[in-house]
Structure formats: C-alpha cells, structure tokens
Amino acid sequence: MVYQWLFQMIFLLWPLSSSYSSALAKAPPPPLSKPNCLSSCGDVIIPFPFGMGANYCYLNDSFAIDCKSNNKPFLRSINLEVLNISLTDLTIRVQHPVSNSCLTINETKILENTPFYYSHSNKFTSIGCNNIAFMSDFNNSRLGGCSSICSDERGKTEFGDCNGINCCQTTVPWKIIQSFNTSFEAMNFEGENYTQECKYAFLVETEWFDNEFTYPDEFVQNWTQVPVVLDWNIFNSSLDLSWREHRSSTECYDEVLPFLLCFCRTGYEGNPYLLDGCHDIDECATNGAACERHMICKNTNGSHRCIPHKDANVSIIILGIGTGLGGLLLLIVGWRLCIIILKRIKRKEELFKRNGGLLLQQHLNSLIDGSVDRCRIFNSKELNKATDNFNVNRILGQGGQGTVYKGMLADGKVIAVKKSKLVDESKLKEFVNEVVILSQIHHRNVVKLLGCCFETEAPLLVYEFIPNGTLFHYLHDENEELPPTWDMRLRIASEVAGALSYLHSAASLPIYHRDIKSTNILLDDKYRVKLADFGTSRSVAMDETHVTTRVQGTFGYLDPEYFRSSQFTDKSDVYSFGVVLVELLTGQKPICLMRSEGSRSLVTYFIACMEENRLCDILHAQVIKQGKQEEIMAIANIASRCLNPVGKKRPTMKEVAVELEAILVAKNESKMLQNFVEIEYRETEVTEPSWNVVSTSTSTSFEDTN
Known part of the structure; x- marks a missing residue:
C-alpha cells in the first residue's frame, strides 16, 4: 500500500512543471531595422542594411528604399518594386520587366554600378511559337538561349510545363551578371505562319514560374514584369567592422571573402548587421522546450537550463520519510543517472559513427x-x-x-x-x-x-600549432620588427612551390589543394612556410586529369578556366600560386576596391603592367630597392606564365619549383662570392644599384629579359 500511494503521488506531481513553460508568453521578435527607422512598407519587412527615410536608416544609397503612396517599396538605386528581402540568403526579390519582340527596346542595364547581380535561382525563359530567344552581354557575347516550337493545340500548355512547346527555359550562367540584352529569331518552319506573333523573354524566379505558369498565350501577353531574385553583398571597405570584436552573438566571415557575410550564433536571432542586432532566443517560451515534464525551463544567453521543480523536491522530502522510501528515492535517482549516462554514451557512439x-x-x-x-x-x-x-x-x-x-x-x-x-x-x-x-x-x-x-x-x-600567423597578414599588415625583405619573399615563394609540387607529383596519390591563397599559407617561428587548410582538397587517381565539382574558391585567386568549366586541374592550383607570387612582388591584395575600376583585380593590373613594359608601377618599393633586376624579372615572368588564362599553357608546379630553386641557389652563390670579395679586398663602400626605377605615371620599367 505504501509503494502504491507513493507512485500515485509522483504521477500527480509529475505535470506541475509543464504549466510553467506553457504559461510564459512568447517574446516579440527582435527589431531588424535601425532604431527610429520604419521597419516595413506594406507587407514587406525592410531590414538593415536596407532602410527608408533618412540616410541614417540604410548603409548607403544603393540600399535606400522608397515606400510609394500605394504602400509598395521600391529600391531607389534600380527603381524596381521589392517583394522580399532575405538576410540569411543575401537575396532580394524584385519585379523585373519582360522583354517583348514587338518592342524595340530589349536591353537591361538596371544593375550596373550597384552591389546587386542576378541570382542563379532564376531561369531565362522565352514564350512564343517557332521562336529562338537569346540572352547576351553588351559585347554581343551570348550568355544563353533556348528555342520553342508550336503545339498542335496553340495557346495551350499543361500546368507548370515549359518543355520547348510554346515555352522554353535555360539556366543562368555561373558568372556575375549585372546587365544583358534580349534578342529574338524566328525558326520559320515550312508551312508555319506564326512568326508575326509577339514573343516574350525574361529572367524569372524558378519557383514562382513553376507555380504560376499556366496558359502562355492568354496570360503572358498581359505581363509587364515578373519576380526575379537578385543577390547582394556588402563590400568590407564600406563598413566599419570594429564592433564585431565586442560581440559574442554574431559570427562573420570577411577575412577570406571580399564582402561581409554574418550570421547570428546558435541560440540567437535577429539582424547580424546591426550593433547588438542578435538577441537571445527564449527557448522556454517556445512550444516543445527541451525539458522533461518534471523540470523547470530556465532561459540563459544563447541556450537554456532544465532545473528540478522545487515543489516536487518538497513533496519528495515529505514523502521520503523512512528508510524504505529513501531507498526507493535513491533507486529512482540512480536509475535516472544511469539513463543519462547511457544516453550520453549512445550519443557519442552515434556521432562517432555518423561523422x-x-x-x-x-x-x-x-x-x-x-x-x-x-x-x-x-x-x-x-x-x-x-x-x-x-x-x-x-x-x-x-x-x-x-x-x-x-x-x-x-x-x-x-x-x-x-x-x-x-x-x-x-x-x-x-x-x-x-x-x-x-x-x-x-x-x-x-x-x-x-x-x-x-x-x-x-x-x-x-x-x-604555427605561431606567426598567415602570409596575408605578414604582407599586408605593417611589421616593423621583421619586415618582409626580398630574400624572405623569394624563399617563401620557393617553399610554397615546393610544397605544391610535392602534393601534385610526389604524394602517394596526387592531391589538388583547391584553395591556395595567402591566408592559407602559415609562417612558423622561423618564418618558414606551412601550407594549411585542406578542407576543400581532393585526391585523384594517377590516370585522372581533373575533378568536376561545384565551383568553390576565393575571389581573386580563382582559376577563370575552372570557373567556366567546373573542372579543377593541377593547373588551377598553379594559377592560384601565380596570384600569391604577384602578392609577394607587389605587396597588394588580390582584390582592392580602392584602385581604379580597371585595376581592382591585381591579376588584371599585373598583366597589363607586364604587357605595357611598366612593371615598376606595381612592384613594392622594398622589392625594387633590394632585388636585382634579373631576379625580379625572372619571378615576374614565372608569375605571368602561371596566370595564363589557358590552363594547358601554364607550367606544372614541379617546373615552377625547379625554376624558383635555381634562382634561390644562384642568389646564394652570388652572396657567397660577394662576401669572399669583400673579405679579400676589405671593401667598405656600398655602390648604388645599376638600375634605378621611379614609380610614376610616366615612368617606364626596366627591359624584359625574355
């Protein structure tokens, strides 16, 4: 009877704690806009960096929103209606115009000189009978196109069907597109006379089109605009990032990207681009909080805790009089502990197996x-x-x-x-x-x-552990104690080339690093190279020449041939190494928005200087001062060959490593000979270099030795 009564009391007390969590009111969502700024226009939420009203409310003019009198938001910089803005995906959905073959203007230059570009979640779509539609850039290079024929029952197409009959679609190329024009051609099949009808072509959000498309001849002729997804980003140079060091609720990735990408950490929600924009999620106010029925949920920053209900403890103490009841309580506690320990062990085993x-x-x-x-x-x-x-x-x-x-x-x-x-x-x-x-x-x-x-x-x-950080910080952050001399730059280049040559040619299976950049080159206590970050690396069989993958990499270092074909080869690593060589020669970053428009890409700027015989315009002052003419030209020529846009014309890493090692050996032998002469003749006078280069807009570089 005693045990039966005890269990009845336990079951009566069991649901008490559940009422505490359910009684808590759910906290309002954190603000997404700046203080004292309008947060929505109509049904559209406007989060920072977008904003309305005073310029305090948005990051810059590119992100300004005008709320028109009909409660429809328009992005001022491109004058298109906004349907939705996503901070997570860095996208904005807008109403975009439809091109019509019956109209003479089919050009789209809406996004030029803005931080917006067409997303790959759109499709280029054309509707018409016996029609060929093309999407081209403004150099008349075609980016894509599709064709559609007539159906037996004109004007009718099955729901969601766009398979080449009255309607065709193709994907957007994997490249940054901010402008395009549309052109139409008639297929002119014999016996058909449909070429006089108007044709339509447009970029459109794939998901929307699949859901809305029904009968083209009845509805498309009334369309003047359709939803399109645009990608957007914030370049690091346009935002003061010092506030990130004082916050623990936001995680940002900007050191390896030319633009800012931020998220609220686990347990937080809100706008990561605002100061203190990520707020703690109150898990206890959410249905299904991870606490058992006899526990009380207590919210903490970024998480929550489950604690025993004090009333249950008091009841257990009252009911625990006597050794029998105390023993039973210990048994229950031990049983619970056993379950917890077994769950932890099982969880670790599951993770071990899953990973x-x-x-x-x-x-x-x-x-x-x-x-x-x-x-x-x-x-x-x-x-x-x-x-x-x-x-x-x-x-x-x-x-x-x-x-x-x-x-x-x-x-x-x-x-x-x-x-x-x-x-x-x-x-x-x-x-x-x-x-x-x-x-x-x-x-x-x-x-x-x-x-x-x-x-x-x-x-x-x-x-x-590698103590002296990355080559990127060593080159681009001032180091007064040990600046990067010409000898150190040359040695670092040779060591990186040697490591890549080993991965490509000497490892048991060839390994493509796939992310060569100065931030992945570490320096040890003696400033020796340690190649790191093999997170995207791939091993290949001896008879394989490439790996086909989704394009991954860092802007400024990415092989353009790989970007176009999605086929990564050993020559793609060679191209990225060529960019690092140019960094060593110039001390400049691969992408710099502070340079003129034609020189923002370091590779483009370097190749132009080489072709125009003005290499000294781009070289670092310390390189010109300390390096010999023949050494600098030899390294520059190696870099130029590595950066050849055609992969087959680039040297292998083994060839590059041998050439750099030869330059290094010759330099060391020259030093030994110079030291011997100085000791023999006790020379103390330092002579000036035989070549003197001044970096000005009108200066010319030394002659190319090739």
Missing part, C-alpha cells in the same frame, strides 16, 4: 606500413579541456570550412584545433579519405595533421 569514425578506423587498420600512429583519434573531453571548452578567446581564425582554436594538451604540447562545419553525410567517404591521405603527408612545408575527433556534432581536426 565517419568507424570508417576511418577501418582505413587505418588496413594500413600495413606503420602509418596507423600518424593519425590519432582524440576524444571530445580531451579537446574540450585543451581549448577551455572552445573559448572565444582561443580563436585563431575563421574561414569557410570552420573555426580554428588554440589549445594545449595534457603533456604541454600546443595544438591548433579546427572545428569544422557540419559534414554532409553523402560526402562522408570523401572526407574520411582526405583525413587518411593527409595523415600520411610528411613535408616540412605542409602543416602536420596530428589527429581528429568524431564524438562532437561536427568533426574536429587537430594540427600542429
């Missing part, structure tokens, strides 16, 4: 050359302790593949822990294969992979 831990172990166990010990599998507790639970103060850097933290193991060894983004399970085998290959790479100029951990939501990779 590829078992697959990695199978690969390592299959190796018979002693390489098993080269890649250690860490547990999550060990790495949490090493990084102080991934404290934000331990962050070394952030990129598209994840965040890197500084840590220290129990034996005192300093490490770098890369917390990767969630891995797509469909690419799990590729990820594990890369870890196995990288764990076997031993090269003095490649960062050593020490191990990995699969017990967390996202895989963790453990690397050796």
Whole structure:
C-alpha cells in the first residue's frame, strides 16, 4: 500500500512543471531595422542594411528604399518594386520587366554600378511559337538561349510545363551578371505562319514560374514584369567592422571573402548587421522546450537550463520519510543517472559513427606500413579541456570550412584545433579519405595533421600549432620588427612551390589543394612556410586529369578556366600560386576596391603592367630597392606564365619549383662570392644599384629579359 500511494503521488506531481513553460508568453521578435527607422512598407519587412527615410536608416544609397503612396517599396538605386528581402540568403526579390519582340527596346542595364547581380535561382525563359530567344552581354557575347516550337493545340500548355512547346527555359550562367540584352529569331518552319506573333523573354524566379505558369498565350501577353531574385553583398571597405570584436552573438566571415557575410550564433536571432542586432532566443517560451515534464525551463544567453521543480523536491522530502522510501528515492535517482549516462554514451557512439569514425578506423587498420600512429583519434573531453571548452578567446581564425582554436594538451604540447562545419553525410567517404591521405603527408612545408575527433556534432581536426600567423597578414599588415625583405619573399615563394609540387607529383596519390591563397599559407617561428587548410582538397587517381565539382574558391585567386568549366586541374592550383607570387612582388591584395575600376583585380593590373613594359608601377618599393633586376624579372615572368588564362599553357608546379630553386641557389652563390670579395679586398663602400626605377605615371620599367 505504501509503494502504491507513493507512485500515485509522483504521477500527480509529475505535470506541475509543464504549466510553467506553457504559461510564459512568447517574446516579440527582435527589431531588424535601425532604431527610429520604419521597419516595413506594406507587407514587406525592410531590414538593415536596407532602410527608408533618412540616410541614417540604410548603409548607403544603393540600399535606400522608397515606400510609394500605394504602400509598395521600391529600391531607389534600380527603381524596381521589392517583394522580399532575405538576410540569411543575401537575396532580394524584385519585379523585373519582360522583354517583348514587338518592342524595340530589349536591353537591361538596371544593375550596373550597384552591389546587386542576378541570382542563379532564376531561369531565362522565352514564350512564343517557332521562336529562338537569346540572352547576351553588351559585347554581343551570348550568355544563353533556348528555342520553342508550336503545339498542335496553340495557346495551350499543361500546368507548370515549359518543355520547348510554346515555352522554353535555360539556366543562368555561373558568372556575375549585372546587365544583358534580349534578342529574338524566328525558326520559320515550312508551312508555319506564326512568326508575326509577339514573343516574350525574361529572367524569372524558378519557383514562382513553376507555380504560376499556366496558359502562355492568354496570360503572358498581359505581363509587364515578373519576380526575379537578385543577390547582394556588402563590400568590407564600406563598413566599419570594429564592433564585431565586442560581440559574442554574431559570427562573420570577411577575412577570406571580399564582402561581409554574418550570421547570428546558435541560440540567437535577429539582424547580424546591426550593433547588438542578435538577441537571445527564449527557448522556454517556445512550444516543445527541451525539458522533461518534471523540470523547470530556465532561459540563459544563447541556450537554456532544465532545473528540478522545487515543489516536487518538497513533496519528495515529505514523502521520503523512512528508510524504505529513501531507498526507493535513491533507486529512482540512480536509475535516472544511469539513463543519462547511457544516453550520453549512445550519443557519442552515434556521432562517432555518423561523422565517419568507424570508417576511418577501418582505413587505418588496413594500413600495413606503420602509418596507423600518424593519425590519432582524440576524444571530445580531451579537446574540450585543451581549448577551455572552445573559448572565444582561443580563436585563431575563421574561414569557410570552420573555426580554428588554440589549445594545449595534457603533456604541454600546443595544438591548433579546427572545428569544422557540419559534414554532409553523402560526402562522408570523401572526407574520411582526405583525413587518411593527409595523415600520411610528411613535408616540412605542409602543416602536420596530428589527429581528429568524431564524438562532437561536427568533426574536429587537430594540427600542429604555427605561431606567426598567415602570409596575408605578414604582407599586408605593417611589421616593423621583421619586415618582409626580398630574400624572405623569394624563399617563401620557393617553399610554397615546393610544397605544391610535392602534393601534385610526389604524394602517394596526387592531391589538388583547391584553395591556395595567402591566408592559407602559415609562417612558423622561423618564418618558414606551412601550407594549411585542406578542407576543400581532393585526391585523384594517377590516370585522372581533373575533378568536376561545384565551383568553390576565393575571389581573386580563382582559376577563370575552372570557373567556366567546373573542372579543377593541377593547373588551377598553379594559377592560384601565380596570384600569391604577384602578392609577394607587389605587396597588394588580390582584390582592392580602392584602385581604379580597371585595376581592382591585381591579376588584371599585373598583366597589363607586364604587357605595357611598366612593371615598376606595381612592384613594392622594398622589392625594387633590394632585388636585382634579373631576379625580379625572372619571378615576374614565372608569375605571368602561371596566370595564363589557358590552363594547358601554364607550367606544372614541379617546373615552377625547379625554376624558383635555381634562382634561390644562384642568389646564394652570388652572396657567397660577394662576401669572399669583400673579405679579400676589405671593401667598405656600398655602390648604388645599376638600375634605378621611379614609380610614376610616366615612368617606364626596366627591359624584359625574355
């Protein structure tokens, strides 16, 4: 009877805590606009950097919104009606004009000189009978096109059907498009006489068109505009980013991109582009809060806690009189603890399996050359302790593949822990294969992979710690203690080339790095090169010449041939290395909006200077002062060959490495000879260089040695 009464009381008290969470009112959503600024026009929410009213409300004139008298928002810079703005996708949906063959004007220059460009979620669509429609740029280069024939039952097309009968579609090219024109041609089949009818062509949001398209001849002739998705971005130079260092609720990626991309961290919501724009989510006010029925939900910044209900505790104490009841309580508590521990163990096992831990172990166990010990599998507790639970103060850097933290193991060894983004399970085998290959790479100029951990939501990779940061910061941030001399620039170039040559030619399987840039080149305590960040790397079979992937990379370093074809080859790494060589020669960033329009791309500027025999206009002053003419011209010619727009005409990394090593050896031999002469003759006078170059708008460079 006592036990029966006890269980009845427990079940009566069990639902008490659930009423606390459900009684909480849901907090209003955080503001998306600046204070004292209008937040909507009609049904459209206007988040910053867009805004209405005074210029305080928007970032710059490109993002100004005018709310017309009919409560419809128009983007002032392009004068198009706004349908929706997304901070997450960096897109804006607008009403875009339709081109008509019966009209003479079919040009679209709406987006030129703005931060907007046509998204790849649109499709170029044409409607008409026996019709060919083309989409071209203003150099008359065709970007795409499609053709449609007549149906037996003219004027009728099945719902959502655009398959070449009265209607055709094609995808938008994978390139930045801000302007285009439309042209029409008649197919003129024998016996057909439909060429006099008006034809229509337009870019349109794919999802909207699939849902709205029914009968073209009845409805399209009344269309003057259709929804189109535009991508937008904020260039880093247009925004003061110093406020990001004082906030913990926002995560931004701008060091590896020419534009700003921000998100609210997990547990926060709002506008990440506003100061204090990300607000804590009150999980306790949301239905389905992750607390059991006998627990009280307590909200915390970025998360929540579940604590026992005090009334339940009091009831348990009252009902727990006697050793029998106390024993039963201990039994219940022990049982609950057991369940919690088993759940944690099971969760770790699930994560280990999901993230590829078992697959990695199978690969390592299959190796018979002693390489098993080269890649250690860490547990999550060990790495949490090493990084102080991934404290934000331990962050070394952030990129598209994840965040890197500084840590220290129990034996005192300093490490770098890369917390990767969630891995797509469909690419799990590729990820594990890369870890196995990288764990076997031993090269003095490649960062050593020490191990990995699969017990967390996202895989963790453990690397050796490299203390002197990236080549990007070394070149572009002033370093008064140890500035980058010509000798150091030449040695760094040779070491990077040697590492890439090893990956391409000497590794057990050729490896394409796929993200060569100065931010992925680290410098150790002696400023020796350590090539890093293999998050997008791919290994290829000996008989393969390329990998076909979705285009990934960093603007300014991306191989234009790869951008057009989606086929990445070893020569794509050569092109990116050529950009790094130009950085070393010039000390300039690959993309700089402060330069003139024709010179914003460092590669374009460099090639122009080479062709016009004015190389000195772009060289860094220290390079001109310290480097010899023949050495500088030799390096510039190597860079020019690496940047050839045709991949087959570029040298291999092995050839580049050999040439750079030869220049370095010749330089060292020349130094030894010079030192010998100085000792022999005790010369103390320093002679001026035999060539003197002044960087002006009218100066000419030294003669090309080729």
